[in-house]
Amino acid sequence: MADNKLHTGSSETSAPHIVNYSTYVLVWLALLAFTAATVAVAGINFGGITLLIALIIAAAKASLVLNIFMHIRFDDVVFKVFVGIAIMTLLAVFIFTFADYIFR
Amino acid sequence: MADHAIHGNYVDFYDEQGPHKGVLAWILSTDHKRIGLMYLIALTTFFCIGATIGVLMRLEMLTQGRTIMGPQTYNSLFTLHGLIMIFLFVIPGIPAVFGNFFLPIMLGAKDVAFPRLNLLSWYFYIGGGIFAILSLFLAGGPIDTGWTFYVPYSLRTGTDVSWMILAAFILGFSSILTGLNFITTIHRMRAPGMGWFRMPLFAWSIYATAWIQLIATPIVGITLALVAIERLFGVGLFDPALGGDPILYQHMFWIYSHPAVYIMILPAMGVVSEIIPTFAHRTIFGYKAIAVSSLAIAFVGYFVWGHHMFSSGMSDTARWIFSLFTFLVAIPSAVKVFNWTATLYKGSIDLKAPLLFVLAFIFVFSIGGLTGLILGALATDIHLTDTYFVVAHFHFVVFGGTGFIFFAALHYWFPKMFGKLYNDRVAKVAISIIVLGFMMLYFTFFILGYEGMPRRYYDYLPQYHGLHVFATVGSWVMITGFIVMFANLFYAFKKGPRAGMNPWGGMTLEWTVPSPPPQENFEEIPVITHGPYDYHAQEEAKEKQEEFNHSAEDEK
Amino acid sequence: MSKIPDAAVVNAALPSGRPDEEHLLEAHGHKDKMGSKIGMWLFLLTELLLFGGMFLIYGIYRYMNNEDFHTAGQGMNTIIGALNTVILLTSSLTVAMSITALQKGNKKLSLTLLGFTIFFAVWFLVNKYFEWSHEIRSGIYPKSPELLNRSQGEILFFGLYYVMTGIHGLHVIIGIVVLSFMVSFIARDRVTSTDYSKLENAGLYWHLVDIIWIFLFPLFYLLR
Numbered sequence: 001m002a003d004n005k006l007h008t009g010s011s012e013t014s015a016p017h018i019v020n021y022s023t024y025v026l027v028w029l030a031l032l033a034f035t036a037a038t039v040a041v042a043g044i045n046f047g048g049i050t051l052l053i054a055l056i057i058a059a060a061k062a063s064l065v066l067n068i069f070m071h072i073r074f075d076d077v078v079f080k081v082f083v084g085i086a087i088m089t090l091l092a093v094f095i096f097t098f099a100d101y102i103f104r
Numbered sequence: 105m106a107d108h109a110i111h112g113n114y115v116d117f118y119d120e121q122g123p124h125k126g127v128l129a130w131i132l133s134t135d136h137k138r139i140g141l142m143y144l145i146a147l148t149t150f151f152c153i154g155a156t157i158g159v160l161m162r163l164e165m166l167t168q169g170r171t172i173m174g175p176q177t178y179n180s181l182f183t184l185h186g187l188i189m190i191f192l193f194v195i196p197g198i199p200a201v202f203g204n205f206f207l208p209i210m211l212g213a214k215d216v217a218f219p220r221l222n223l224l225s226w227y228f229y230i231g232g233g234i235f236a237i238l239s240l241f242l243a244g245g246p247i248d249t250g251w252t253f254y255v256p257y258s259l260r261t262g263t264d265v266s267w268m269i270l271a272a273f274i275l276g277f278s279s280i281l282t283g284l285n286f287i288t289t290i291h292r293m294r295a296p297g298m299g300w301f302r303m304p305l306f307a308w309s310i311y312a313t314a315w316i317q318l319i320a321t322p323i324v325g326i327t328l329a330l331v332a333i334e335r336l337f338g339v340g341l342f343d344p345a346l347g348g349d350p351i352l353y354q355h356m357f358w359i360y361s362h363p364a365v366y367i368m369i370l371p372a373m374g375v376v377s378e379i380i381p382t383f384a385h386r387t388i389f390g391y392k393a394i395a396v397s398s399l400a401i402a403f404v405g406y407f408v409w410g411h412h413m414f415s416s417g418m419s420d421t422a423r424w425i426f427s428l429f430t431f432l433v434a435i436p437s438a439v440k441v442f443n444w445t446a447t448l449y450k451g452s453i454d455l456k457a458p459l460l461f462v463l464a465f466i467f468v469f470s471i472g473g474l475t476g477l478i479l480g481a482l483a484t485d486i487h488l489t490d491t492y493f494v495v496a497h498f499h500f501v502v503f504g505g506t507g508f509i510f511f512a513a514l515h516y517w518f519p520k521m522f523g524k525l526y527n528d529r530v531a532k533v534a535i536s537i538i539v540l541g542f543m544m545l546y547f548t549f550f551i552l553g554y555e556g557m558p559r560r561y562y563d564y565l566p567q568y569h570g571l572h573v574f575a576t577v578g579s580w581v582m583i584t585g586f587i588v589m590f591a592n593l594f595y596a597f598k599k600g601p602r603a604g605m606n607p608w609g610g611m612t613l614e615w616t617v618p619s620p621p622p623q624e625n626f627e628e629i630p631v632i633t634h635g636p637y638d639y640h641a642q643e644e645a646k647e648k649q650e651e652f653n654h655s656a657e658d659e660k
Numbered sequence: 661m662s663k664i665p666d667a668a669v670v671n672a673a674l675p676s677g678r679p680d681e682e683h684l685l686e687a688h689g690h691k692d693k694m695g696s697k698i699g700m701w702l703f704l705l706t707e708l709l710l711f712g713g714m715f716l717i718y719g720i721y722r723y724m725n726n727e728d729f730h731t732a733g734q735g736m737n738t739i740i741g742a743l744n745t746v747i748l749l750t751s752s753l754t755v756a757m758s759i760t761a762l763q764k765g766n767k768k769l770s771l772t773l774l775g776f777t778i779f780f781a782v783w784f785l786v787n788k789y790f791e792w793s794h795e796i797r798s799g800i801y802p803k804s805p806e807l808l809n810r811s812q813g814e815i816l817f818f819g820l821y822y823v824m825t826g827i828h829g830l831h832v833i834i835g836i837v838v839l840s841f842m843v844s845f846i847a848r849d850r851v852t853s854t855d856y857s858k859l860e861n862a863g864l865y866w867h868l869v870d871i872i873w874i875f876l877f878p879l880f881y882l883l884r
Contacts, residue, residue: 018763019756028753035745035877039738042882054878061874069756070867076694078291079701086705089319089406090712094719096407096425097355101720103421217695284702292695318702322710330717330823338803339823340815341717347812352720356713 017074027068034061116523120623134219137621139226140205141521144514146230147193147201154188155583157181162545162579165572169563178562179248180263184240186251187268191275192233194506195364198371199282199317200229202513203310205521207286209614210304212295212632214624217288225281232275239267250560252361253328255342255353259335269332276325279367283317286310295613297632304612304636305394309374312398316363316370320406324360327353351416358409366405368502370398372509373440376462379516380444381637382610383459384451388637390443397436404433411480415489423482430480437473441466456608457531461512464539465505472500475550490560493553499546508538511589518593519603523620526596534592537585544578612636693857700861704868707831711872714824718879721816728813733883735800736821740791741881744784745873751780752870755839755863765853767846774843777866781836788829792822821880828876831869838862 038057046053067073072080117137124132130142161181164171173181204222208215216222240246244264249257258265290311294303303311330341331353340346342353381388388394410418410426444466453459475497478484488494519525552571557564564572606615617625634641722729758773799806800818807815842862845851851859 016763019760021757021760024753024756024760028749031749032746035742035749038878038882039742042738042878042884045884054882055875058875058878062871065752065867065871065874069752069870070864078698082698082701082705085315086319086708090709092407093323093359093712094716096410096422097352097359097716097720098723099425100351100355100410100418100422101723103419217692218699221699280706284699284706287702288695288699291698292692318706319709322706323713326710326713326827330714333823334819340802340812340819341823346819347721347725347816349720349724352717356717359713 017071019068019071019074023068027064031061031064034064114618114622114627116618116620117623118620132223134215134223135623136204136208136215136219136222137521139222140201140203142226143196143200143204143229146233147196150188150192150233154185154193155586157185157188159579159583161185162576164562165564166576168566168569173562175562176248179560180240180246182560183247183250187236187247187272190251190364190502191272192229192236194368194502194510195279196229196275196282197368197506197510198375198513199286199310199313199367200225201510202306202375202517203282203286203371206517206614207289207307207310208293209617209621209625210307210612210636211290211293212298212613212626212630213289213293214626214629216285217292218285221281222285225278225285228274228278228281232271232273232278235271235274236268239264239271242267252357253331254357255331255348255350256344258331259343266332266335269328272328273325273332276321279317280321283314283321286314287318290314295630295632301392301395302632302635303395305377305388305391305398306371306374306612308395309370309377309398312402313367313370316367316402316406320360320363320367324357324364327356327360351413351418354413354416355409358412362409362412363402363406365498365502366401368506370401372465372506373398373401375509375513375516376444376465377440378610378612379458379462379512380447381639382516382608383454383456384448385454385609385639386447386451386637387635387639388443389446389449390439391635391637393439394443397439400436401433404429404436408433408480411485414482414485427480427482431477434473434477441470454608457526457528457535458512458516458608460532460535461508461515464535465508465512468500468504468508468539468542471547472497472504476501488553490558491553492549492557492559495559496546496549496553499549503546504542514593516608517614518596519607520614520619520621522597522600523603524596524600525603525607526592526600530592531589534585534589537588538582539585541578541580541582541585545575545582546578548575548578611639696857696861700864704864707868707872711824711828711875714820714827715875715879718820718824721813721820722879725811725813725816728811729817730883731811732814732817733880736881736883737791737794738881740787741877744787745877747780747784747787748870748873751777751784752867754780755866759856759859759863762846762851762853762856762859767853770859771843771846774839774846778836778839778843781832781839785829785832788825824876825880828869828872831872835866835869838865 034057038054041053041057042050044050066083072083117135122129122133130138133139160172161178164173164178164181204216242264244262244267247261247263247265247268249261249263249265253265253269290303290307333339334341334343340348342348342350344350377388377394408426408429410422411430414423414427444462475493479488479494479497515526515531548571552568552575553559555568555571557568557571603619605618607619608615613630614621616630754773754776758770758777761767761770761773795801801807802819802822807818839862842851842859845858
């Protein structure tokens with residue numbers, strides 16, 4: 001039934017999801033690579049999109065941490081919804097506030 | 105005592121022997137019912153303080169010029185009135201008292217998900233309240249910025265802004281923890297068989313409210329903290345002399361404080377959705393529409409904050425966007441009002457005190473809501489900004505909305521909470537007096553505001569004198585009504601007749617446990633097989649029971 | 661004590677095809693791991709929104725004073741910022757691995773990895789200390805005459821820099837305290853390979869602190 005979408009039963013009855021050390025190390029290496037990339041790119045002037053590039057890299061790093069380190073990917077759907085709500089709210093607040101400043 | 109006989113012996117939660125005695129049995133208790141009652145005592149106290157300040161302000165406005173206080177005192181009083189009423193009464197209001205007491209019972213649970221955290225929230229609440237009161241007596245003197253703490257004045261004034269901000273910050277923590285607790289409770293503690301759409305509507309409204317508490321409060325928390333940091337260390341953040349933008353502060357403040365009015369009103373709407381089916385003895389009309397409209401209000405209500413700033417110098421584009429959303433949020437609110445009246449239609453209405461309160465609420469809230477549209481329209485708002493019209497509007501929605509329903513809820517659940525019945529006729533008289541005084545006081549404000557009386561002034565021009573006198577008399581009438589109401593309830597608490605398990609014929613789970621409820625609410629966790637207001641199923645069950653009785657007699 | 665109804669009774673009462681209701685019984689009866697995780701995540705969301713508010717302020721001020729922000733950003737020490745990023749990322753790795761270690765029953769490894777995490781956290785703060793004191797010595801701190809002589813955008817940049825990294829630093833300190841408690845819990849077997857939700861929640865908190873820094877780093881240290 002549709003009204004049970006947010007129910008959160010299945011994952012806890014099954015065995016806990018244990019992530020391998022190797023997965024974590026790979027993610028860590030990726031994070032370091034992203035860090036190196038963002039530092040390297042910062043030296044180059046791309047004009048208006050410099051900030052955008054930096055933010056995209058940061059978002060990629062954050063999503064790695066969220067999904068793997070924080071287990072969002074393996075966890076119950078309810079947590080994805082929670083994080084989604086928070087991020088969407090924040091995004092909307094940014095858009096509405098900038099609607100004031102951009103059009104002043 | 106009849107109930108006891110029927111349901112066998114039980115010990116209600118007042119008599120339950122815990123590890124502690126006396127006051128400690130209360131202030132160390134993690135029982136959601138005791139915590140709810142402790143909130144009730146604290147909130148009522150703060151309400152009385154706030155109301156007293158309000159009456160004093162009206163007294164000052166009785167005559168032109170100085171009546172009983174000077175301008176600085178008046179500035180402090182309207183600030184305190186706002187801070188106490190908003191942060192200490194209406195925002196915690198219904199969730200803290202009735203949410204705590206009834207949410208777990210209505211879900212069929214023994215307690216909330218995190219009982220100790222629940223007690224901690226109460227301590228934060230009390231701590232915040234104490235800090236707020238304490239800040240009055242410190243060196244700087246009572247704060248005079250208005251409850252909005254607008255910069256740059258809040259950065260420059262010599263009064264104790266930082267203390268009050270600390271108090272607000274702590275209260276915010278309390279609010280967040282309560283919200284967190286309720287969301288988890290609703291996700292995890294529903295009785296078996298209670299799917300999302302079998303939850304009582306009060307639980308739905310608490311759920312929507314808790315999300316706003318969680319998502320919006322941190323933003324004002326950090327904003328106020330930044331003001332305090334700027335005051336203490338001189339960091340350049342909002343001060344225009346250091347490059348800051350005061351309008352950005354207003355954005356940050358209202359990003360929370362507008363959703364906060366939905367923190368106030370949504371639980372009230374939930375209570376209304378409980379009271380109406382009970383006293384109309386009818387299944388609520390449009391259950392899903394009401395449930396979903398709570399979430400819709402929470403969602404859309406998040407994006408209308410700019411309508412507090414139409415005259416602040418915000419860009420035109422932002423102004424029409426916020427105006428548009430302000431009009432949109434009226435839709436889910438209206439959905440609820442239509443559903444409530446539709447539920448009453450052809451119901452077998454039993455006009456007891458709680459329902460009378462609700463009807464008064466619908467009337468008053470509609471006025472408040474519709475005048476909100478006048479303020480939400482860009483052109484008319486320019487004329488009415490910062491006048492008594494705004495004051496009237498928010499007293500109609502906040503006091504007439506949340507305030508009335510807080511007391512409606514108190515009357516509705518009083519028999520369950522204390523196991524006593526109050527005098528219904530006296531309660532109705534009190535409500536009538538309150539509504540009369542309310543209209544005299546606040547409707548007059550609409551006229552005053554429309555004629556140009558600015559808010560927050562301690563003095564006024566001669567042409568406003570008559571209306572000010574009328575409003576002040578109204579405040580006396582209203583206070584009289586409240587005194588009668590409290591006296592009636594207090595008398596019932598002391599000497600009222602015992603209430604049965606279900607004095608109103610309600611259908612939700614709290615009416616299936618004894619009054620007052622036992623320590624762990626349910627002897628056996630209930631299993632839910634039908635929706636919360638299924639009067640139809642109840643009739644069927646009754647018929648079956650009668651048939652069974654008949655056949656049993658026949659066999660004899 | 662409230663009695664928990666018999667599973668058969670419950671199943672009979674339920675409309676068919678809804679096995680997911682069973683967990684609700686567990687929530688009433690036992691320690692609810694899922695519940696505590698939900699609570700923790702909700703708390704993390706409030707932290708996210710708290711920093712989100714500050715990022716919004718940063719965004720607006722940067723939009724209004726883009727030139728000044730770049731001028732101010734020249735003075736920032738990219739190397740120390742990058743080093744701190746690497747330190748925090750590594751500490752996130754060790755805390756994540758320490759949970760895996762505990763789940764696999766390797767208590768000693770788990771404790772060691774947690775120790776490393778705390779070590780990295782302290783190292784981060786030490787770097788922060790040197791960075792701040794360097795800036796303060798060169799005369800850049802709130803209300804300093806040197807700073808007040810600069811443009812308003814630069815004043816805002818450094819105001820935000822001190823406040824945002826300061827509040828983040830406060831979270832690092834809280835994280836150290838929380839992780840230290842976890843060390844003691846694991847050592848005294850109050851957190852074990854079967855009952856590790858406290859450690860899991862502490863880990864979540866630490867990762868959040870890391871995520872915040874991931875955004876702080878490019879916004880303050882990479883303006884050239």
